[in-house]
Amino acid sequence: MNLAEKLRAEGRQEGRQEGQREGRRKGREEGLKQGLRKGLEAGARESLLRLLRLRFGQVDSAALARIQAADLPMLECWLDRVLSAPTLGDVPE
Numbered sequence: 001m002n003l004a005e006k007l008r009a010e011g012r013q014e015g016r017q018e019g020q021r022e023g024r025r026k027g028r029e030e031g032l033k034q035g036l037r038k039g040l041e042a043g044a045r046e047s048l049l050r051l052l053r054l055r056f057g058q059v060d061s062a063a064l065a066r067i068q069a070a071d072l073p074m075l076e077c078w079l080d081r082v083l084s085a086p087t088l089g090d091v092p093e
Contacts, residue, residue, distance in 0.1 A: 037072065040072055041071065041072045041075065044072060044075035044076060044079060045067060045068070045070075045075060047079060048067060048075055048078055048079050048082065049064075049067060051079070051082045051083075052082060052088060052091065055082060055083075055088075056087070056088040059088065060088070063088060063089075063091075063092055066092045067092060070092070078091050078092050
């Protein structure tokens, strides 16, 4: 192997290592974002269910299924409605 081939091989190796480092960094960042989002959703879900139970009593299975499937913006919207809704059915519309 001549000098040029050695330098190319070293360059490829360095490029691979840099790519792996960058991939791990991006993976960690994405994992943190996803974990934070899931944690916020879980907290909003728990708060909504607690408020619904305090205001209306037992939460029926249909409402529970909708709450479990909802994303964070929808959960936040329902949290805003829970205090002014006249019935449980009026909250998760």
